Amino acid sequence: MATRKRPEECPKPPAWLTSFGDLMSLLLTFFILLYSMSIISLEKFYQVLKGLVEAFGGRQVVFAEGGALKASRIPVQFENMHYRVKKFAELKKEITQIKKELMGMGIEADYLVTGTCMKLRVNTSKLFPLGSEEPYPQAKELFLNMCTRLKPFSLPITFEGYTDSMPVSNPRFPSNWELSAMRAVSVLKLFASCGYPQEILSAVGRGEYHPIAPNDTPENREKNRRIEFCIKLNP
Template sequence: MARRKKEECKAPPAWLTSFGDLMSLLLTFFILLYSMSTISLEKFYQAIKGIVEAFGGHYVIHEERVIQGRKVPIQFPDMYPKLKSRKAIEEKLHEIRKMLQRMGINSEVAKYGTSIRLRINTDKLFPSGSDKPYREAIPLIMEICKKLKEFDLPITIEGHTDNRPIRSKRFPSNWELSAARATSVLRLFIQCGYNPKKLSAAGCGPYRPIASNDTPEGRAKNRRIEVIIHLPM
């Protein structure tokens, strides 16, 4: 009987084969990551251009030249939805509030999630029981529109009243009065040049008070127009 030839070295354990395959896959993965780290500027700008256009922005224009260096500064001043920061909008609203304060009109700025509200008391904007602004209030409303127009954001204009009932041929209730006042402000915004597609109006009557209607001060605070700026998501 022939003698069995003695093996010179032992066979590797079975797990070592799987471990070798895993290391090969990891090496391939890191080589792939390294190859992707080399960015083609032309393809990069094309991709950014598509994203900007999808969100309603403008074209990305860049010079056809070789850019040296690792850090490439890219600026998109007209990119939507970050046309203007929330901070810039808040600063503009506080500027409007100071303008109203100088004219003796009470106002305040309130923040609600993805919207900011400019609340303006209507006692010096509209005569009691009327939806037609005072003649001297019209330039003021137009100036508010001019300051907000640069942001080009959707705006809802709400009309609010106190709880004292009104009954007239034109306005059977505060619902109609609040809606008519909101629409009057909206029409002035359109005359100012604001995009009508981004404007809407609503009448809330006395049903969304921000103060008690038991005192004259509270009722005055509830008589208001709210300019609601809807911020981009």
């Protein structure tokens, strides 16, 4: 005797509805994941920020708005602010004034910021006799005055000497390497004599290999004879 099939209480859903439900579940999970990733943990953000600042020479995390999140456990000490944030404007103002005074004396000068170094570029044509590392007496006074004005910042300085491409006609210097290096050392010694901390001073000779103008005319060669003060912005 055949069994009688019981009628279904609810009709079966269409086959496509199962796939559609799975798709909606996956989309919901995906958007929940995106939302969770978009919420920034301030604590972790400050930790990353602190690591980056310290990696680039900073000592403490400084917040431009003048404070830190109360829930943050990262100490913020405003008395030890990163130097570039706290003193950069003052140094730039002093360098700008020095440049203006040098230009007023007829000495070509300029400044630029490269990475963590503020460079003061000074033409040496009126500061050193041609082929000599000994500055003129008035040039010595000028360098000593610059030392007095930069000494309060107590920042490391590298003196970089440059020459033109003309060969040195002086038995004291076999090449422009030696001449450029000795001019840089002469300025370094003047800074040391005025009380600038000697342990943060250095000198290098670049010779003729980093010109700022083509060495094709007397005027351009004069531009290439220079001393550059590389003042490190990170103490």
